[in-house]
Amino acid sequence: MPIDNLAFTTISNVPKNLTESNAFEYIFLIPDPNEYESFSTYYQLGVMHAYMDLKIKNSVKFFDEGSSLDSNQNSFIIGPFDPMQVEILDNQGANLNLILMNTARNNMFVPPNSQAQINSLNKHLLRLKATKILLAGNNAQKNFERLDQNLDYVFLQQPLSENNIRFTLGVSQSESRYELVKEASFSKVNFEPRTRTDIDQIVIFPENEDEVYDIASKIRFNYGLNYKISILTFDLDNQLDLNEITLHQINTFDHTYENPFGYDLKKSRSYTLGYDSMLLAYAKSNKLLGELRGYGGIYTLTKRKIESTSYFN
Secondary structure (H helix, E strand, C coil): CCCCCCCCCCCCCCCCCCCCCCCCEEEEEECCCCCCHHHHHHHHHHHHHHHHHCCCCCCEEEEECCCCCCCCCCEEEECCCCHHHHHHHHCCCCCCCEEECCCCCCCCECCCHHHHHHHHHHHHHHHHCCCEEEEECCCHHHHHHHCCCCCEEEECCCCCCHHHHHHHHCHHHHHHHHHHHHHHCCCCCCCCCCCCCCCCEEEECCCCHHHHHHHHHHHHCCCCCCCEEEEECCCCCCCCCHHHHHHCCEEEEECCCCCCCCCCHHHHHHHHHHHHHHHHHHHHHCCCCEEEECCCCEEEECCCCEEEECEEC
């Protein structure tokens, strides 16, 4: 499956039972279950789901990320998450049997969900050959520098209002022309707002779910019916309403939405991250390089790093 296909199709079909040595074990360092009970529980469930799907015979062990472990050459370590613990482990040097779960310099790490979604957005806009994009949402400004700087961006002014939308989309000028024509005409003139034509992509960085529906409805139902609206979901705590997404014709960057936990997005993300962590560790330990498709996104595994791209739904 080529990387330019950003839609979810299925989990990568990787060879099963490649590592036969019972001495080789997978150790997952997880946040303190007492403090991060929900995350740790569903992360472990995801790991074990992948473990069964891959038919792995080697043992899997879970330890608190604060545990002091010997760097056993027969163990493959995944984690920790805590930035301080990551730095300590990373500063010990490069380790081929290690994947960290936070940003590191010397070792492989799984990029955060936010970076995966930004990567997917950049690939999506490049494929469409878009040149000018309207950015909206309370969190747009703080993420601006992470975008492809070869493109031209226009910000929807905050706070969101009808006047700001009209001004940004160029509707105000259309309304002014309509008033002039209406005054000069002897017959009834129907008004159909003409928006700026140099923008066809609107990307929303929302602070919460309600902001998504508010911005989309004001734009979609008032002025720009042909604008393509996409949203970045990494700052959202709850899963979006499928009916609202369909109604507003919104595209999303996120995981597959094969969510066995209802509308609890945090549990779903923890679960999919656990599944993909096991998938990546299995591939890395067996030297399977290239593209891997998990539940959380598309990963490109090389000898030196892991690149991550979210699905575009």
